[in-house]
Amino acid sequence: GQQVMQIPQYQHVQEGEDFTTYCNSSTTLSNIQWYKQRPGGHPVFLIQLVKSGEVKKQKRLTFQFGEAKKNSSLHITATQTTDVGTYFCGYSGAGSYQLTFGKGTKLSVIP
Amino acid sequence: GAVVSQHPSRVICKSGTSVKIECRSLDFQATTMFWYRQFPKQSLMLMATSNEGSKATYEQGVEKDKFLINHASLTLSTLTVTSAHPEDSSFYICSAMIVGILDTQYFGPGTRLTVL
Numbered sequence: 113g114q115q116v117m118q119i120p121q122y123q124h125v126q127e128g129e130d131f132t133t134y135c136n137s138s139t140t141l142s143n144i145q146w147y148k149q150r151p152g153g154h155p156v157f158l159i160q161l162v163k164s165g166e167v168k169k170q171k172r173l174t175f176q177f178g179e180a181k182k183n184s185s186l187h188i189t190a191t192q193t194t195d196v197g198t199y200f201c202g203y204s205g206a207g208s209y210q211l212t213f214g215k216g217t218k219l220s221v222i223p
Numbered sequence: 224g225a226v227v228s229q230h231p232s233r234v235i236c237k238s239g240t241s242v243k244i245e246c247r248s249l250d251f252q253a254t255t256m257f258w259y260r261q262f263p264k265q266s267l268m269l270m271a272t273s274n275e276g277s278k279a280t281y282e283q284g285v286e287k288d289k290f291l292i293n294h295a296s297l298t299l300s301t302l303t304v305t306s307a308h309p310e311d312s313s314f315y316i317c318s319a320m321i322v323g324i325l326d327t328q329y330f331g332p333g334t335r336l337t338v339l
Binding site for chain 2: 145153154155156157160200209210211212213214215216218
């Protein structure tokens with residue numbers, strides 16, 4: 113089946129710096145979802161993107177879905193220690209609700 | 224918002240025993256529940272999809288006789304790890320959704336299984 117590559121695997125940033133994680137697919141995706149998993153916690157849904165070129169914002173978080181619907185990014189502006197966790201992208205196939213996740217990007221924020 | 228609970232949160236058992244994990248949707252009736260497995264520092268891997276009143280659909284490589292799933296009602300799904308072995312030690316997470324209404328998955332808090 114389709115695979116999504118998520119990069120980087122790890123990212124250490126100083127508090128206040130920006131952070132971006134990328135999710136790339138070799139094939140067109142019908143949708144992309146982003147989740148955040150705090151250390152020791154469970155994934156929490158952040159957002160779903162379905163349209164080509166879509167951009168959505170949630171406070172300091174900006175989500176983009178590429179024009180070709182093969183890549184997506186999550187950008188955090190001015191990171192805070194509360195942003196620590198692993199960010200996963202995931203997608204479901206057309207007509208399916210089963211999610212396939214990327215390997216995640218673990219974000220560490222140095223105060 | 225939609226709340227999903229899991230019980231127990233942690234379980235330690237001896238090799239060869241069976242462990243049952245419950246997943247409940249607390250404030251909604253879920254048409255579909257999913258079971259995932261997550262090894263340390265790795266991503267979530269879908270094990271099976273469970274629809275109320277029908278047999279679960281297992282992903283390739285997941286033994287249905289080892290991981291028994293029962294979806295008895297619209298608010299409860301159970302995963303039983305039969306004859307558990309140390310390699311079954313993992314973080315098991317369920318999620319629930321209402322197809323066509325809540326089209327995103329809401330995850331439970333997870334169950335940490337340790338098999339000695």
